[in-house]
Amino acid sequence: MSDGTVAEGLARVQDRILRAASAASRDPASVRLVAVSKTKPASAVREAYDAGQRDFGENYAQELVQKAEELADLVDLRWHFIGHLQTNKARFVARVAHMVHTIDGPALVRELGKRAAKDGRGDVLERLPVLVEVNVGGEPQKHGATAAALGSVLAAVEAEPALVLRGLMTMPPNDLEAARRAFEALSSLRTLHGGPARLPELSMGMSDDLEIAVAAGATLVRVGTAIFGSR
Numbered sequence: 001m002s003d004g005t006v007a008e009g010l011a012r013v014q015d016r017i018l019r020a021a022s023a024a025s026r027d028p029a030s031v032r033l034v035a036v037s038k039t040k041p042a043s044a045v046r047e048a049y050d051a052g053q054r055d056f057g058e059n060y061a062q063e064l065v066q067k068a069e070e071l072a073d074l075v076d077l078r079w080h081f082i083g084h085l086q087t088n089k090a091r092f093v094a095r096v097a098h099m100v101h102t103i104d105g106p107a108l109v110r111e112l113g114k115r116a117a118k119d120g121r122g123d124v125l126e127r128l129p130v131l132v133e134v135n136v137g138g139e140p141q142k143h144g145a146t147a148a149a150l151g152s153v154l155a156a157v158e159a160e161p162a163l164v165l166r167g168l169m170t171m172p173p174n175d176l177e178a179a180r181r182a183f184e185a186l187s188s189l190r191t192l193h194g195g196p197a198r199l200p201e202l203s204m205g206m207s208d209d210l211e212i213a214v215a216a217g218a219t220l221v222r223v224g225t226a227i228f229g230s231r
Contacts (some may be wrong), residue, residue: 006044007051009227010035013210017221020214031214034080034203036224038063039231042070048227049074057101057222059083061092068096082169082203082222084143087111095119099129101169101203101220104145106156113160127164130157131203134170136185137178142171147189154193167201167219172209179209183216190217 013033021028036057037045045056045067057080058064068079078098085093085102093100094115103109109130116128132153135144145153150168157165170186172179183204190199205213205221213221225231 006047006228009229010048010051010053013207013223013226016210016226017214020211023211024215026214030219032220034082034220034222035227036082036206036222037067037228038083038224040224040228042067044228045071045077046074049077054078055080055098057082057224061085061089065092065096080220080222085112091115091118094121094128097128099131099166101131101222102133102143103130103153103157104133104135104143105149105153109153109156109160109163113157113163116160116162121162127162129164129166131167131169131201132157132165134168134186134189136170136182136189137173139173144170147185150189150193154199165198167199167203169203169220172204172206172213174208176209176212180212180216183209183213183218187217 017031018028021031034055034057035048035053038059054076055078060083071077079096080099081093081097082101087108090112094112121128133144134150135142157163168186168190170182172182186204201219202217203220205218207223207226210221
């Protein structure tokens with residue numbers, strides 16, 4: 001659990017990212033922090049924003065839309081949708097998300113692409129960036145494309161004019177060693193499917209395992225508890 005203010009929690013996480021990147025001989029600027037604000041009030045998001053944070057992650061479509069409306073005055077705030085996305089909620093997410101991390105199948109790709117196009121995101125500069133979620137551990141309780149199906153999902157994204165493929169995402173097991181294997185597997189899948197040129201982003205790593213994720217090549221880490229406290 002985070003101790004102290006949101007700003008203090010944010011500073012501690014930023015320091016962890018800096019140290020992890022340095023240990024991995026990486027530029028700290030190559031790792032972007034997504035502050036996971038799900039179930040937290042808009043005031044907590046505003047506090048993190050005032051401390052310099054700009055990327056925020058939400059898991060639920062309705063909560064995302066509500067907070068986006070409450071915080072519409074923060075014009076350079078970037079919303080990341082990081083929860084499981086059902087096709088019937090795609091229209092909400094397409095309207096406000098800066099990036100969607102959890103694309104897991106062709107049906108969702110088509111629906112999100114259709115909704116993004118209706119919201120005027122067909123122009124090359126306005127396309128909605130998406131990541132394909134991969135269930136690298138094959139855990140039955142988790143969402144995500146299988147490694148075998150990944151190629152077809154990537155191709156489906158690239159076929160949608162209003163979407164732009166940006167990379168891969170995974171939810172790791174709780175065990176740190178298993179998480180390390182999952183992160184390394186995701187990095188290997190990126191190499192297999194075109195490398196950073198095609199898939200520049202790897203979204204992986206949370207409060208307990210961000211150092212492992214950074215060592216494995218994460219470019220986006222999703223941290224909530226260590227910034228905002230436990231839910």
